[in-house]
Amino acid sequence: MTAGAKSNTALFDLDLLRAIVVVADCGSFTTAATRLHSTQSTISQKVRRLEDMVGHRLLVRGNRDVLPTDAGQTLLGYARHMLALNDQMLEALAGAMVGTTVRLGVPEDFVGGRTTNALSAFSRQHPQVKLEVTSGLCRDLSQAYDNGELDLMLLKQRRGTREGIASWPERLQWIDSARQPAFELDPVPLVTFPPRGLYREDMINAIESTGRRWRISFTSSSLSGIQAAVADGMGISLLPPRAATADHQILGAGQGLPAIDSYEIVIVHRSAADAMVKALAGVLQQLLAGGSL
CATH class of the missing domain: 3.40.190.10 (Periplasmic binding protein-like II)
Structure with a gap:
């Protein structure tokens, strides 16, 4: 077959394949139409289009239900495989949508309790965001932030050491x-x-x-x-x-x-921070303002 002939090869429409698979599974055009939120005539037209493409009868009406012909059985095997591959591709691409990573640093005494609950709620609300949380000594968090390893940090410090977007006194x-x-x-x-x-x-x-x-x-x-x-x-x-x-x-x-009384808690992120970084900073700000941390 020449290259020109290959370019004219018919391509199967997944919508048509899904229609015939559902009809075969249901054994009925009427039931298949209901399941696909369509009409019986539309489903029948889709099956006929497939039969015109392959040049074979694919389904026949039996005494009580609709049955595949030999050609129909062959097509159904490939159709199920193609539809499964389509679903797998959609899943893979959905995972690839996690395009934003927010790297948060928090002191060790803020890990757990309301903080963890709030971070979990943020992740559920923004499933496209990958949240990476690092806990440790404030001096280490500060160094990691300066090295570009963190996007956002909750920091305990001597009052006025580093400017943040919000601050609260740290009682000791x-x-x-x-x-x-x-x-x-x-x-x-x-x-x-x-x-x-x-x-x-x-x-x-x-x-x-x-x-x-x-x-x-x-x-x-x-x-x-x-x-x-x-x-x-x-x-x-x-x-x-x-x-x-x-x-x-x-x-x-x-x-x-x-x-x-010389210490404070500050929330720090860069002025050009991503929208999701700012959104998470807002969550932490609400917790601190409410005295929940």
Whole structure:
């Protein structure tokens, strides 16, 4: 066959193939028309068009239903395969529609609870968006953002360090073990994040301002590590109220400890951020404004 002959080869219309498959499955033009939200005459016309294309009778009426001829059986096998391939292609292309990725960074103590619920709801509302969430120390999140590895971040920082699209004061409180308090020990043991970690220098300066001696008894880059060390009597620490658990007791003015109010929570993204980045920032802003985080 020449190239010119190939270009004139008839192409089967998937709509026609679907019609004959449904008629064969239902055994009735009338039932098939109902299932395809069409009319019986339209379905009959589609079958006749197929028969004209192939030059064979494809369906015959039996005593009670419509049955495929031998040629019809052959065509139906190929038709089902072609329709299945069409559905698979649509599924593959639907997956390829995930064209937007939003990379979010959040501090470890914001992971879970209302934050995770809100992110899950955002993903369901925007299924075309691939959401990648990174949690960790704020200094690491900030560096990742500066390196272009994050599109959006929720950041705890000293007030005014970095400009954000919105900010809220970050309340802090002193915590000790509920079972094995360590505050009265001398020197007072401190459970802290690593050097340059949040609150570390503030804790040391605050304890020194009371005239107490101190020592670093436990250091961890993990929030859960800090929480567990305090709960087990390793020392006192400084954390947001949302990070305190039933294994902790709250310290404060009654123990001569000063309040620390020099921190804030900011939402940060670039001015040229994608619309979905801004939409997710709006979700976080609503949570923070409502005091839910």
